[in-house]
Amino acid sequence: MVGEKIAEIDKLTGLPKELLDATEISKQQEKIKIRVVKRRFGKLVTTVSGFESKDEAKRLGKELKRKLACGGTSKGTEIELQGEHGEAVKATLLKNGYTEEQIDL
Numbered sequence: 207m208v209g210e211k212i213a214e215i216d217k218l219t220g221l222p223k224e225l226l227d228a229t230e231i232s233k234q235q236e237k238i239k240i241r242v243v244k245r246r247f248g249k250l251v252t253t254v255s256g257f258e259s260k261d262e263a264k265r266l267g268k269e270l271k272r273k274l275a276c277g278g279t280s281k282g283t284e285i286e287l288q289g290e291h292g293e294a295v296k297a298t299l300l301k302n303g304y305t306e307e308q309i310d311l
Contacts, residue, residue, distance in 0.1 A: 238299060239310045242290050254285040254295055256310075270298055 215222060238256040245251050254270075257263040260283055267280035270287060274294055278287035287295070296311055 236304070236308060237310065238304060238308055240292050240295050242292050249288070250290045252287040252289065252291045252295060254287070254299075255283065257283040257285075259283070266299075266302065269302075270295060273298060 236256055236258055238254065241253045241255075243251050243253060254263075254266075257266075260280075263283045263285055264280045267278060267285040267287075270285065270291075271278045274287065274289070274291050276288045276291065278285065280286075292311055296309055299309055300306070
């Protein structure tokens with residue numbers, strides 16, 4: 207009994223909070239779209255959209271820019287990467303827990 211941790215109970219569901227992982231549930235419902243768009247002067251930009259969380263988009267944007275060695279930005283729930291990186295982005299999303307059905311390339 208001494209030193210035993212009491213689990214916090216969620217008021218809405220009545221279940222322990224550690225059992226509820228809202229990020230995984232929302233991640234399973236997202237439909238991610240990857241598009242390669244030609245911008246001014248013939249430059250290619252890869253856009254990744256469909257995230258529900260701005261924080262998740264920002265985190266993935268940083269990871270993608272570092273992994274692909276390219277520039278880019280996160281605007282709200284959309285990621286823009288300089289260059290044509292469709293397949294590499296899809297592979298990274300699959301490693302981050304997204305499924306094949308959720309990703310539209």
